[in-house]
Amino acid sequence: MQHRYAFECLDRSLRDIMKTLNPDNFNKPFGGITVLLGGDFRQILPVINMGGRADIVAACITRSRIWKEAIIFILKQNMRLNQGQNAEEKENLRKFAEWVLQIGDGKLSPPTDELSVVDEDSIMIPADFVIQKLKTLLKI
Known part of the structure; x- marks a missing residue:
């Protein structure tokens, strides 16, 4: 799992790029592009060198401002x-x-x-x- 800063950087970059096509895209997550993230956030955590539990939790995408705008789909069948x-x-x-x-x-x-x-x-x-x-x- 990537550090939340990587997703936030991608979000800002896509907003900047996509606003050239349509100025409204600057206000949409990832510039209006659909981004799909997969995995089990309980089991796959970001690696923080010499970091403690609080550092690892703070680096998770679920702590990002982007997460508030995410739509979560849960797979029903293993x-x-x-x-x-x-x-x-x-x-x-x-x-x-x-x-x-x-x-x-x-x-x-x-x-x-x-x-x-x-x-x-x-x-x-x-x-x-x-x-x-x-x-x-x-x-x-």
Whole structure:
């Protein structure tokens, strides 16, 4: 994900360029050109060298003045769920996708066992989601 300043710079540039065609374009986002952004803003954050949580959040497009003018479309069907070879694989993919959404929505509670380092960012990965070779190495 790009820093919000990159989008704001593109917005200003397109407004300046497109106003030569029509002066009203200067008052439209991106000079009246439709711009499509894709991704999951909960999972793909901008990289800020040596930045803390506040710096990263401040760099997100959702903190930009442009975001107020955005129209958000939400995809309803996860296309990766259709890639399973059989019903069992599709069900496993569905469970994994649901778990990832729970993480993104902040609905998973941190682990509570004594062996885990518990802080606000800790999560417990179900053993079903761990790759088999890693299970052997980690003795899960």
